Amino acid sequence: DAKTTQPPSMDCAEGRAANLPCNHSTISGNEYVYWYRQIHSQGPQYIIHGLKNNETNEMASLIITEDRKSSTLILPHATLRDTAVYYCIVRGHAGGTSYGKLTFGQGTILTVHP
Amino acid sequence: GAVVSQHPSRVICKSGTSVKIECRSLDFQATTMFWYRQFPKQSLMLMATSNEGSKATYEQGVEKDKFLINHASLTLSTLTVTSAHPEDSSFYICSAPHLNYGYTFGSGTRLTVV
Numbered sequence: 213d214a215k216t217t218q219p220p221s222m223d224c225a226e227g228r229a230a231n232l233p234c235n236h237s238t239i240s241g242n243e244y245v246y247w248y249r250q251i252h253s254q255g256p257q258y259i260i261h262g263l264k265n266n267e268t269n270e271m272a273s274l275i276i277t278e279d280r281k282s283s284t285l286i287l288p289h290a291t292l293r294d295t296a297v298y299y300c301i302v303r304g305h306a307g308g309t310s311y312g313k314l315t316f317g318q319g320t321i322l323t324v325h326p
Numbered sequence: 327g328a329v330v331s332q333h334p335s336r337v338i339c340k341s342g343t344s345v346k347i348e349c350r351s352l353d354f355q356a357t358t359m360f361w362y363r364q365f366p367k368q369s370l371m372l373m374a375t376s377n378e379g380s381k382a383t384y385e386q387g388v389e390k391d392k393f394l395i396n397h398a399s400l401t402l403s404t405l406t407v408t409s410a411h412p413e414d415s416s417f418y419i420c421s422a423p424h425l426n427y428g429y430t431f432g433s434g435t436r437l438t439v440v
Contacts, residue, residue, distance in 0.1 A: 246428045255332070255419050255431035256370070299369075303428070313360055314421065314429050316370040 216300045221321040224294075230287040232320050234300030237281040243304055245276060247285045249296040250319070256299065259285065290324045297321050328354050328424040332432025339410055339439055347405045347435045349420035356422035359403035360429070361395060364417040376403045410439040 217235040224230040236245065244263050248256040260267055260274045262283070267274045273286040287294055299319040304312060329352040339345050349359060357378050362370040374395050376382040382395035392414075394406040403422075407414055420432040 244428070248429075248431075250370075253417070253434065253436065255330075255434045256421075258427040258430060261428050313372055313375055315372065316362075318369050 216302055216317055218298070218300055218317065218320045220318060221323070224287075224290045224322060224324050226292055226324055226326050227289055230290040230294065230322055230324070232285040232287075232298050232300075232322065233282065234285070235282045236300070236302045239280050239302050243302045245274065245280075245283050246301045246303060246314075247272070247274065248299045248301065249294075249322075250299070251293075251296045259298075290322075292324050292326070295322060295324045328352075328422075328427055328430040330356070330420060330422050330430050330432040332420055332435060334435060335433060336436045337438070339437070341411055341439055342409055344406055344408045345410055345437060347407075347418055347420075347437075349403050349405075349422075349432045351401045351422050351430075354422075354424060355400040356403065357400060358423055359397060360421040361393075361403075361405050362419045362421065364419060364434075370419060374405075378403075407437065410437070412439045415439045 244261050246261040247259040250256045260272050262274045262276055276283045297319040331350045331352055333348050359376045361373045363373050364370045372385050373388045374382045374384045376395045376397040378397045378400050384390045397403045415438050417434050417436055419434045421429045424430045
């Protein structure tokens, strides 16, 4: 698996955009970037994933650089309930034959404050 | 979206007894299930991978005779912690690959061994 690097913690004011960076300089051509979050004492929750194009869904936007060596997860209007640990993971797509196992790093602890 | 139902959510057991944790995929077939363990303030650590119809694969350092995994059908995987001890107290999480969400996770089981 390609290794990812994330800042250990970030703060964000409620209502503002939260931009969470992730470096994955060793990503290979068929690997996707996945983002998950884990709220305290719950299982991880899927947020978004992408290959090379920017993606947006009801939860967030994912911006992937042209060289695919880094990405940014954007929560456009953070709320207190977005306080969680956010994990950036690079992996083959689950629909393919090479998805394998997910390896979690330490993630970014995002704290949204009033 | 895809749901993995995990039960129980919380269990307290006496030292020396066994505890079974179930994970069911509710609206899709899970040929593979990943089992993770998470200690306080730490990231998820993969314990083992179960595959329907074959033996589970354990990560290095995980005792297969202590953590029995059974993948009885395409919708059910179980983890049994045998002869539990206080050091087995942890948060256990299952995960299954899904075409649309990469990997979908159970809500976790908080095991406390007293």
